Amino acid sequence: MADEDDNFHEKKRAKIELRKYAKVPIWICEDHDEALYYIHRAIGSRHIAFEGITVLHFDSHPDLTVPVKLKAGTVFEQEKLYEEISIADWILPAVYAGHVNKVIWVKPPWSDQIKEGVFHFKVGQHKETGFVRVTCSETYFIEELLYADEESLEHCRDLELIVCTLKPELKQTKGSIDKNESDSQAKDDESSTNLDLKDEDSKITCNLVDQERINTNILGISESSLLLDIISQENNFILDIDMDFFSTQNPFKLLYTEEEFSCLREIYRFEEPLSTSRKDLDNCIKLRKAQVDKIEATYTYLKEHSSGSNDSKLVDENPPDCCLNQDLIKLTDGIKQHKEENLDYEMLHFSGMSSDIPHHVSSLGMIDNLMDSMATVLKSFPQPTLITMARSSYDEYTPLDQVEHIQSSLLQVMRTCYGENISINKCYQTGE
Numbered sequence: 001m002a003d004e005d006d007n008f009h010e011k012k013r014a015k016i017e018l019r020k021y022a023k024v025p026i027w028i029c030e031d032h033d034e035a036l037y038y039i040h041r042a043i044g045s046r047h048i049a050f051e052g053i054t055v056l057h058f059d060s061h062p063d064l065t066v067p068v069k070l071k072a073g074t075v076f077e078q079e080k081l082y083e084e085i086s087i088a089d090w091i092l093p094a095v096y097a098g099h100v101n102k103v104i105w106v107k108p109p110w111s112d113q114i115k116e117g118v119f120h121f122k123v124g125q126h127k128e129t130g131f132v133r134v135t136c137s138e139t140y141f142i143e144e145l146l147y148a149d150e151e152s153l154e155h156c157r158d159l160e161l162i163v164c165t166l167k168p169e170l171k172q173t174k175g176s177i178d179k180n181e182s183d184s185q186a187k188d189d190e191s192s193t194n195l196d197l198k199d200e201d202s203k204i205t206c207n208l209v210d211q212e213r214i215n216t217n218i219l220g221i222s223e224s225s226l227l228l229d230i231i232s233q234e235n236n237f238i239l240d241i242d243m244d245f246f247s248t249q250n251p252f253k254l255l256y257t258e259e260e261f262s263c264l265r266e267i268y269r270f271e272e273p274l275s276t277s278r279k280d281l282d283n284c285i286k287l288r289k290a291q292v293d294k295i296e297a298t299y300t301y302l303k304e305h306s307s308g309s310n311d312s313k314l315v316d317e318n319p320p321d322c323c324l325n326q327d328l329i330k331l332t333d334g335i336k337q338h339k340e341e342n343l344d345y346e347m348l349h350f351s352g353m354s355s356d357i358p359h360h361v362s363s364l365g366m367i368d369n370l371m372d373s374m375a376t377v378l379k380s381f382p383q384p385t386l387i388t389m390a391r392s393s394y395d396e397y398t399p400l401d402q403v404e405h406i407q408s409s410l411l412q413v414m415r416t417c418y419g420e421n422i423s424i425n426k427c428y429q430t431g432e
Helices: 002-016 032-044 072-076 078-084 091-096 139-143 179-196 251-255 258-267 278-304 311-317 326-339 345-353 364-378 403-418
Strands: 024-029 053-058 100-107 117-126 132-134 153-166 219-221 237-242 386-390 422-426
Touching (some): 024 032, 024 403, 032 078, 032 091, 032 237, 032 386, 053 091, 072 078, 072 091, 091 100, 091 117, 091 153, 139 278, 258 326, 258 345, 278 345, 326 345, 364 403, 386 403, 403 422
Parallel strands (some): 024 386, 024 422, 053 100, 053 237, 100 153, 237 386
Antiparallel strands (some): 117 132, 117 153, 153 219
16 A cells, blocks of 8 residues: 555656746647657656657658567667658657657648547567557558557557547638639649538537637537547646648659659559458458568569669569569569669658648649648647647658748748747758
8 A cells, every 4th residue: 555655656746747848839840740759858857747648749640650670678778769760650659658649640631541530559569479560440550560469569658649620711712812822722722622511421510629719610620529629637648740741742653654653553452351351351451461561572572683684684583473472573674674773662652652742833823721720729729838849841851942941931820829938949951
């Protein structure tokens, strides 16, 4: 009983003794996975709680994968972890480490990797492989070979994931905007309207504070959870924004011709499970793994025979068709002829695995409308403990010709919401 009392008081002291920043820090980095470093720093300096953290995540991408062969123990070796993760897989390590237990992914209208709703699942260590896996059976996780049933996991952590869409505040186009921009804005508005009509029966309006302050059409989520109840004054939270939320490219799409990219998508096309039954999920995972293994075996073969070997000899040494993806071999031959240079097989593989990510280059009008919507929502929430931002311009997820406009507009939104109580830290190289 005495031990329980000591634990209770220790936890209570830990909560009371959290330090406060003089001003809310805004850490602006280039690659999004760098945000995890600043979160670790905040935890280490006791500016935010060790556990029970909520991340409010504005992004065109969920960033909720992990490297498929990430050992669970690596999560607790920070330097090694930073080397292994990338821009798409920095959040779940913080979940498995016990820091984050709620993620609110606020997506733009063109993103659909995970459907709107509230999901409760576990992140744990696979008993046989030791890899990090999740129990969520959404297609997003199955396609990346990250799904596993709870019985096969140990050392599990609970995660509540809320997915909702931020809708742009539609306004009359100012006369000073030229016709091309007006046409582009109209297309954006029509596109966002059409996208927002998906799954309308399962969507409800989220009333954040009062009807006068919030346009209830801005933010919709499934279920009846109110975000304001989750992001409460008692619950320190992290505001995380990727600038590609406002305008995003699929940079891999830009590397190939339209026909080549279409072929690549078909080679990597994922067949969804017939149902969420254990049998169908296991079968789907098995088929997907076989598909990816065959693709990777093909790349291995191509690499081994790409350095000055005799072509006729290659034909004789060709493994049986069942061992290689012949469509991929034909595609690589075509790309080599088109580019007239050595092919980066690793980049091609990454392109294929990422072929279905969103591509929506927004007009300036759409960007500004989304800024207004974000400001409206953020004003309704308490102040975050810290803010992380990613430019995502070096890898061209955020268009290079728009990133500076997005960043300056976003910082103005921060000043509008939080006044001068912010400290801006630019943690990236400008290239000047």
